[in-house]
Amino acid sequence: MNDGTRGTHGAHGIRIRPGRLADAPAVLAMLDSAVAWMNARGNTEQWGTTPYSQKPGGVARVERYLTENAPHIAELDGTPVGALVLDTGPSPQLPIAPAGEPERYVRLLVTDRPHAGLGIGAALLAHAAEEARRAGVDLLRVDCWAGGGGELVAYYERNGFTRTGGFLSGAWPGQVLARRVG
Secondary structure, eight states, X not given: OOOSSSOEEXXXXXXXXXXXXXXXXXXXXXXHHHHHHHHHTTOOSSSOSSOGGGSTTHHHHHHHHHHHSEEEEEEETTEEEEEEEEEXXXXXXXXXXXXXXXXXXXXXXXXXXXXXXXXXXXXXXXXHHHHHHHTXXXXXEEEEEOOTTSHHHHHHHHTTOEEEEEEEETTEEEEEEEEEOO
């Protein structure tokens, strides 16, 4: 359980605690690492080729996530290795219909690439489900890039989500997924 101070502990000694503005440099470093990793794999469409910290508005967006939303940081041995941001709905900039019921919405999920494979993302998604249940909310949703070979969509499906509808944001193909947690 997360009482707001101790955090929760998951697989491989992963501790999840509330995020704060001071975590912005670590979250930006994770996002920059993710862009470099995607680009090295030939994926330049999902987040582009510019490091997130250098994108116009990128730093301000992360700072808003950490101050205006419900941020959570996964730590391993005291070092931030993942971040999750929850909100009460999707980004208003995306063409995604409201759920029609109370929900928690994953606005950001990122893990530190050097720690890939340790279950950090899965631990953060399990934490998101627990946060939704704690709030008395039965629905957890997320949207993600649906391009490439659909690997990211499959990742969320492996973590208990079901496809509920696709969308286009410009030329960017997206997929909304939902998970009942109540």
